[in-house]
Amino acid sequence: xxxxxxxxxxxxxxxxxxxxxxSLLGGAGSVxxxxxxxxxxxxxxxxxxxxxxxxxEVSLAHTVFFAxxxxxxxxxxxxxxxxxxxxxxxxxxxxxxxxxxxxxVTLRLREFVFSLVTYAVGVVAVSLAQNWQFLGGSxxxxxxxxxxxxxxxxxxxxxxxxxxxxxxxxxxxxTVYLIxxxxxxxxxxxxxxxxxxxxxxxxxxxxxxxxxxxxFLFSAPISAAAGWLYAYQRAYVSADVLENYFLILMxxxxxxxxxxxxxxxxxxxxxxxxxxxxxSLGGYVDKIILGSVLVLVLGFFPQGLMGLAKPLSSxxxxxxxxxxxxxxxxxxxxx
Numbered sequence: 207x208x209x210x211x212x213x214x215x216x217x218x219x220x221x222x223x224x225x226x227x228x229s230l231l232g233g234a235g236s237v238x239x240x241x242x243x244x245x246x247x248x249x250x251x252x253x254x255x256x257x258x259x260x261x262x263e264v265s266l267a268h269t270v271f272f273a274x275x276x277x278x279x280x281x282x283x284x285x286x287x288x289x290x291x292x293x294x295x296x297x298x299x300x301x302x303x304x305x306x307x308x309x310x311v312t313l314r315l316r317e318f319v320f321s322l323v324t325y326a327v328g329v330v331a332v333s334l335a336q337n338w339q340f341l342g343g344s345x346x347x348x349x350x351x352x353x354x355x356x357x358x359x360x361x362x363x364x365x366x367x368x369x370x371x372x373x374x375x376x377x378x379x380x381t382v383y384l385i386x387x388x389x390x391x392x393x394x395x396x397x398x399x400x401x402x403x404x405x406x407x408x409x410x411x412x413x414x415x416x417x418x419x420x421x422f423l424f425s426a427p428i429s430a431a432a433g434w435l436y437a438y439q440r441a442y443v444s445a446d447v448l449e450n451y452f453l454i455l456m457x458x459x460x461x462x463x464x465x466x467x468x469x470x471x472x473x474x475x476x477x478x479x480x481x482x483x484x485x486s487l488g489g490y491v492d493k494i495i496l497g498s499v500l501v502l503v504l505g506f507f508p509q510g511l512m513g514l515a516k517p518l519s520s521x522x523x524x525x526x527x528x529x530x531x532x533x534x535x536x537x538x539x540x541x
Contacts, residue, residue, distance in 0.1 A: 250452070256424065257421065289355070
């Protein structure tokens with residue numbers, strides 16, 4: 207059985223296991239709440255994962271896209287009466303517009319300067335969210351109605367975490383599929399080439415600037431879609447969606463298991479939120495733990511936890527190696 211065939215079998219099984227996990231764990235409200243948040247924050251992290259793992263850049267402005275999804279959903283649902291489909295469409299449009307604007311300014315830069323400028327974008331966004339009354343100011347926007355995705359006579363609504371879980375899982379599954387398709391696409395290959403060897407990419411007829419912008423435009427709606435669902439889950443939005451916690455969570459999710467691991471961000475977010483929800487040591491301590499994990503991984507395990515698999519497997523094979531090796535006959539022994 208080839209790697210691709212095994213993968214095509216295992217991924218649906220993993221999906222079924224993830225979907226059934228909350229009910230198998232007792233189906234309590236806290237379990238469904240954790241499951242929904244894991245799905246939402248994993249989707250948020252996948253948007254950044256494309257930029258970090260495939261373009262090789264560290265965007266510190268992806269919380270802006272997440273917040274854009276939250277605020278767009280809040281405003282369209284409370285002020286214009288849009289349903290879930292309308293707010294999702296609005297979220298994607300706003301995310302693409304912001305990504306185009308931010309990308310045209312920042313993607314001409316590289317590495318440290320790129321990260322610094324994107325961080326400045328995030329700082330500006332925080333100031334706007336806290337002080338601009340159009341966005342609710344420090345009070346935020348409240349009264350977001352329950353999610354309503356009804357269409358063609360089918361009633362599809364969710365007013366609590368248990369009802370919201372299938373939609374969160376669907377968003378997660380669609381995101382994983384899109385990330386997988388991207389990495390097997392011409393754009394995905396061009397992104398890797400642009401990251402590893404921009405000069406060679408240019409010689410091969412690839413425009414690095416165009417590729418970087420296209421990848422940015424692909425990633426932004428993913429993180430924004432997470433904000434769309436998060437707004438319905440919380441039923442209100444405030445400037446706290448731009449806190450550094452979300453940025454550190456995204457970065458940790460990207461690097462914890464290792465870059466370009468399809469299920470890596472999901473597994474990392476699950477580990478982090480399970481600790482916070484069920485084994486919490488207090489809000490500030492949990493944030494210290496999260497930040498410390500990011501520092502340790504970047505400092506000692508730059509390839510992530512999956513990078514330990516190869517040396518551990520080599521060590522295991524070394525223990526199983528026979529103590530005596532079969533002797534070889536020299537030429538003189540052959541008669």
